[in-house]
């Protein structure tokens with residue numbers, strides 16, 4: 051197996067700290083700026099209260115206040131220069147505004163840096179995860195974790211967590227001022243704080259479960275749309291438009307119904323919540339007014355109380371939602387931690403490779419107890435060609451994937467130039483072995499870029515040389531934009547055979563000493579198949595080649611041919627030897643050679 055080293059086992063909190071590297075300080079500054087904003091904002095009602103009580107009104111300030119009053123030139127001076135109070139309020143408002151600006155500015159920078167780090171970390175990590183991990187996870191799920199889970203975490207950290215701190219600071223400051231002014235009235239406000247928080251938490255916890263259901267159903271809806279758009283040709287060809295439209299409509303109605311249900315519940319919740327908030331406000335006014343009349347509260351304090359209460363209740367009603375969202379962010383964080391904790395492959399250092407390839411009792415199974423390859427032993431001397439032929443499902447592609455360590459061997463060993471597979475790094479293998487996979491994949495880029503993508507510093511000449519060898523140069527030049535033609539979504543501007551040849555050219559660009567073609571000529575006609583093999587012999591003379599095919603004519607010139615049947619080598623030898631042996635190879639040969647030309651072509655294509 052690959053000698054992997056980068057083992058990580060991070061908890062959700064550990065993952066968050068890991069992702070916050072580089073942006074944590076900015077977030078802390080943002081929280082501090084938020085605290086400053088709240089502090090300055092909560093001071094304003096104090097100045098207003100002071101003005102009403104002592105400057106406009108006739109009350110005498112308490113002893114403890116006198117130092118502050120004398121700092122501003124005494125009460126009489128303030129009464130004559132009321133603008134000083136207005137300037138005080140304006141200054142506090144300006145400080146609050148500057149703090150708010152700083153909070154937003156720094157928060158935006160922190161968020162961008164956090165998001166960038168999260169995206170980069172996830173993307174490069176997922177690319178380095180072994181194929182077995184990819185086989186266990188659906189692409190849609192991986193993409194969802196890297197996009198919507200990442201967004202959830204980012205939103206939570208940049209908006210909700212900062213808000214959480216802001217609201218907690220606001221509660222502390224406001225309630226402290228309120229309790230200093232009047233304990234009884236402050237208690238009325240304080241009692242409602244946990245009520246709103248718990249009520250909000252419970253409702254939003256319920257709503258979140260419902261939103262999750264909505265998300266899942268939206269996923270079903272988009273999968274339906276995506277599958278139909280991707281397979282639009284199949285839908286058209288089978289005349290299934292109405293069936294698919296009805297299926298979509300049914301899901302759409304169900305999904306819309308779910309939304310209506312939750313929106314209705316939200317409307318009821320907010321109406322009740324608004325009513326309670328209004329009743330609480332009214333209670334404060336009435337009780338506050340009674341205290342004023344009884345002389346237990348000054349007019350200034352009354353105004354300050356009402357202002358604090360108004361400042362407080364909105365954010366407090368938000369708090370329940372934020373707390374309930376914490377668990378949602380926690381789930382997303384867990385899902386991302388799962389990806390980051392998956393072990394990356396260790397690529398190791400790349401070295402040159404040469405010598406024979408020798409498979410010794412190689413066995414492999416995808417699932418325990420169901421071997422796909424059984425004791426496969428074969429030697430491919432350096433510079434020779436091995437042909438592999440076998441029925442569909444006999445294990446040919448599995449074998450080549452083992453050769454580039456896309457999957458670990460279950461048993462046996464592979465030696466290259468006498469070196470055991472265990473001692474050959476992933477980089478060494480993949481730099482030295484050029485593999486054309488059975489399913490050719492082209493990116494939505496230009497044809498030229500598609501060919502050059504596996505090699506660094508390729509010139510146009512190199513690209514054209516590889517394309518000529520793969521017999522696709524003429525096709526590409528016939529396109530209006532030649533090598534600059536952008537290959538459409540899923541390669542629609544290229545035919546199946548052209549795609550295969552672009553994939554071959556891509557592999558040939560790297561001039562590797564070992565070449566493996568996994569049924570890579572199945573979609574090209576026999577004549578082109580022949581030309582490509584002839585070009586290869588000339589261009590890559592000396593390379594060790596493994597060619598897999600269903601077509602006898604493709605492998606018949608190989609130095610050695612093996613027949614795979616049910617994961618075992620049942621026959622091996624040269625073309626002539628295998629024909630004489632009269633086994634499966636002979637049978638395939640007879641079938642493929644005895645058919646009329648058109649039918650032969652059809653069968654040979656697989």
Ligand SMILES: Nc1ncnc2c1ncn2[C@@H]1O[C@H](COP(=O)(O)OP(=O)(O)OP(=O)(O)O)[C@@H](O)[C@H]1O
Nearest residue numbers: 185416422440441442443444445446447448449488
């Ligand atoms: N990812 C996988 N998980 C489980 N089983 C798999 C997987 N890939 C292939 N198999 C099974 O392993 C066996 C060999 O598959 P493989 O792709 O190697 O066959 P093949 O000889 O290349 O066939 P073909 O000629 O059709 O390309 C098949 O029975 C297949 O069902």
Ligand SMILES: [Mg+2]
Nearest residue numbers: 446447488569
């Ligand atoms: Mg295959």
